[in-house]
Amino acid sequence: MSDATVYGLCSGILVGLGLFGLIVHPEPLRKILAFNLIGGGVFLLFGVVARRGAAAGFGGDPVPQALVITGLVVAFAATALAVALLRRLFQETGRTTLRSDG
Amino acid sequence: MVFDIGLTLLVVAVAVWTIAARDTFAAVIGFVAFGLLLALAWVRLAAPDVALTEAALGSGVTGVVLLGASTRLRHAEISAADKKPGAMLRAAAAVLCTVVSAGLAAIVLVLPHPAPTLAPQAAANMAATGLGNPVTAVLMAYRAIDTLLETVVLLLALLGLWSLTPDPFWGGLPGRRHHDDPDGVLTFAAQLLVPVGILVGIHIFWVGSVAPGGEFQGATILAAMWILAAMAGLVDAPPVSRRWLRLILVAGPAVFFTIGLAGFAMAGGFLAYPESHAKLLIVMIEVPVTLSIAATLALLVAGPPDRMPQQ
Numbered sequence A: 001m002s003d004a005t006v007y008g009l010c011s012g013i014l015v016g017l018g019l020f021g022l023i024v025h026p027e028p029l030r031k032i033l034a035f036n037l038i039g040g041g042v043f044l045l046f047g048v049v050a051r052r053g054a055a056a057g058f059g060g061d062p063v064p065q066a067l068v069i070t071g072l073v074v075a076f077a078a079t080a081l082a083v084a085l086l087r088r089l090f091q092e093t094g095r096t097t098l099r100s101d102g
Numbered sequence B: 001m002v003f004d005i006g007l008t009l010l011v012v013a014v015a016v017w018t019i020a021a022r023d024t025f026a027a028v029i030g031f032v033a034f035g036l037l038l039a040l041a042w043v044r045l046a047a048p049d050v051a052l053t054e055a056a057l058g059s060g061v062t063g064v065v066l067l068g069a070s071t072r073l074r075h076a077e078i079s080a081a082d083k084k085p086g087a088m089l090r091a092a093a094a095v096l097c098t099v100v101s102a103g104l105a106a107i108v109l110v111l112p113h114p115a116p117t118l119a120p121q122a123a124a125n126m127a128a129t130g131l132g133n134p135v136t137a138v139l140m141a142y143r144a145i146d147t148l149l150e151t152v153v154l155l156l157a158l159l160g161l162w163s164l165t166p167d168p169f170w171g172g173l174p175g176r177r178h179h180d181d182p183d184g185v186l187t188f189a190a191q192l193l194v195p196v197g198i199l200v201g202i203h204i205f206w207v208g209s210v211a212p213g214g215e216f217q218g219a220t221i222l223a224a225m226w227i228l229a230a231m232a233g234l235v236d237a238p239p240v241s242r243r244w245l246r247l248i249l250v251a252g253p254a255v256f257f258t259i260g261l262a263g264f265a266m267a268g269g270f271l272a273y274p275e276s277h278a279k280l281l282i283v284m285i286e287v288p289v290t291l292s293i294a295a296t297l298a299l300l301v302a303g304p305p306d307r308m309p310q311q
Helices: A003-024 A028-052 A062-093 B002-020 B024-044 B048-072 B074-080 B087-109 B119-124 B134-142 B144-162 B185-207 B215-231 B243-267 B275-302
Strands: B305-307
Touching (some): A003 B002, A003 B024, A003 B087, A028 B002, A028 B024, A028 B087, A062 B048, A062 B119, A062 B275, B002 B024, B024 B048, B024 B074, B048 B074, B048 B134, B048 B275, B185 B275
């Protein structure tokens, strides 16, 4: 088992943990956190694939690494937008529940 | 190997804390620690460019947004917490998530040998770009269209955020005006750190062509310095309706797109650079893009406008 494989297994666990949090937490902010954990796991999997593709004197394949950088920036933008939506919902209704029946 | 196993165990432990903590605030703290540990993992995976982005953006700036939200939404979150799903649903979710994790782990274990890689192609064409950092070469040359679209996505996110502005504050100032004690620790730290941080940000951006770094990492540090100065009350946000602010925000994508179009005339394709001037054109794109990203990130953290300029 190589070093990269250890991180690969870790990424699988992170995705599972994040998914669990996304399902069981009723608080929207916790869901956003859990979603970011899933993202962290997926990005890490990309990193493992990149590391395994080390060649030509590079420590890893630069293409998936660049994709992860792009992904991290987009994930931040999505998180900021989600938090803003949540705060607006709270301003309007005084609640942040996602249930339609209230 | 021992270090890697220890680090992954720590990463998983902090992730469990983030999911299991009772309090949202504690969970967010866990998430910030998670991001920093993940940055270490990226170093171990020979991806220092990603490590910088993860530490600055994934952990730092995202942490600021989530910490702010967790304190303001504290009561709302507590009231929403009453509606916890039943034991059956939790058990079913646990089983489902274990299956997903096991599936991913199985995929990791059966990945093909030798691994497919684009590294040789990236290395072979790097001389033509004039760059020394393969990740920057991918971001600015081989897959420049991704980066162009990403700068547009950031702008769209900011538009979405601004569209949540309550009617009376349309075009106003985002975030609270902070008034910190002028002799306080935070003000002192901001006065000391911000000039150094701005230099570090510019440095990280500039060395990105040959070493780990680049426009995203540099821009994040610049944005963080603005956030710090604003928190210490040293600067105030401008009204979002200011024309110069809008110009800074669109300058990056606009220059990127224009040089991309010029590629048709210069090198026969969208975002193609003539080999003799590739480095110059890339720097011409990177400078405004860095400014635009830094401004966009800072405004995404500041949130929608919620006050008008005082008369």
